[in-house]
Amino acid sequence: MDVSIVVLTWEDFERTNACVRSLPSAAEVVVVDNGSAADISSALQAMCDETGARYLRSEVNLGYAKGMNLGVRHTTRSRVVLSNNDIVVRTGAVEELSARLDDPTVGAAFPTVLDVNGADQTAAGRFLTVAAGLAHATGLSLVLPRLRIVSPPEQGDWFSGPFVAIRRETLDAIGGVDESSFFYSEDLRLCWAVRRLGLRLAYVPAAVVTHEDDASAKRRWPPEEISRRQTREFIRASRELAGWRGRIACSAYTLGVLLRAGVGGGATRRAVARGAIEGLRAR
Incomplete structure (x- = not known):
């Protein structure tokens, strides 16, 4: 499998362990420990030794973008999946996402995201245009759905990205994950950058992951x-x-x-x- 998966974690062994063990054994897995305490770091390293994942540690919390970019620099395969640690991957999801990247017009591929109760929480939105901003201010967005910021996945300009597949060459072309923010909206920036290359975003309903939304932030x-x-x-x-x-x-x-x-x-x-x-x- 020509896929590397970067899993970013901070102070969370249990969810990271479940995530890594749900990933395909043929994938290259890189776990980035974003400055966890010593006991959690030790447990993460032992889990990586057992599963064959590569363990990388930052002594400080670099934030999402810098942490992901650190992991990407240590990958060796032509396709990369950026994964939150609070993800559990269903069988075949990585293969489905990777297959969509066979299309050269697709820059990034996104799965169906379920919450822990099985409800669909796939999140997509439209870029904030002048028309959308004015519609929100005046209330017109209530009667004109296409001017709402939130959109169905099939119509999304951008996707929330707790688990996103992208070709390494595309990631290199956009300069990696945008490090302008410490946390939040990295997915919007990534989608914007991919689209500026003239590439499409693919929503792949058959690829399914479970996500415990904002698990790290809620702590x-x-x-x-x-x-x-x-x-x-x-x-x-x-x-x-x-x-x-x-x-x-x-x-x-x-x-x-x-x-x-x-x-x-x-x-x-x-x-x-x-x-x-x-x-x-x-x-």
């Missing part, structure tokens, strides 16, 4: 803080990638977020509003 932050950080990085990425159009789109979208927070209240909406404002200001 570190409450839900409102996760919402704030996700929104901040979404706005920042959308603003930076699309130039002046992105700035207009993000300003309009933030106006809609502020109006909803003012009308609906609630801790989560207020956190989202703070994140949107921070995203407009972030450098």
Whole structure:
């Protein structure tokens, strides 16, 4: 199998162990330990020795992008899967994703993602355009589905990427995973970069993985803080990638977020509003 799988982990042996043991034995597996405590690091290294995975350790938490890029630099095969550690892979999923990369017009392939209860949580979205931003601000997105940020996977401009397959040459061409963010929106940036090469994103329903969403983040932050950080990085990425159009789109979208927070209240909406404002200001 001409596939390398990079599994990024931080302070989590149990989920990482389950992830690695669900991967195809023919794949090259690289486990990147992003600065875990000594006891967890020892357990991870022992598991890698047992399963044949390669263990890499960073003494500090590098964040998602830098940690993934560290792992990629130690891969040797022509196709790479970037995997969160809270993933369990069903039989045949890696083969299905790799097969879609046989098409030279496909730049990255994404699976069906189920939650731990078996419900479909495959997440996809549209890039934040001026029209989408204005529709969000005015409420038109409620009656015009194609102007909503969230989209069905078949229509997605970008996908949430807890498990994504990409050719190594494509990853090299885009400069690896964008390191502009410590955590969140790396998948949006990756999809943007792949599309700028003129390549398509493939949704592969037959490839199925289970994902315990935000397992690492939930151990570190409450839900409102996760919402704030996700929104901040979404706005920042959308603003930076699309130039002046992105700035207009993000300003309009933030106006809609502020109006909803003012009308609906609630801790989560207020956190989202703070994140949107921070995203407009972030450098």
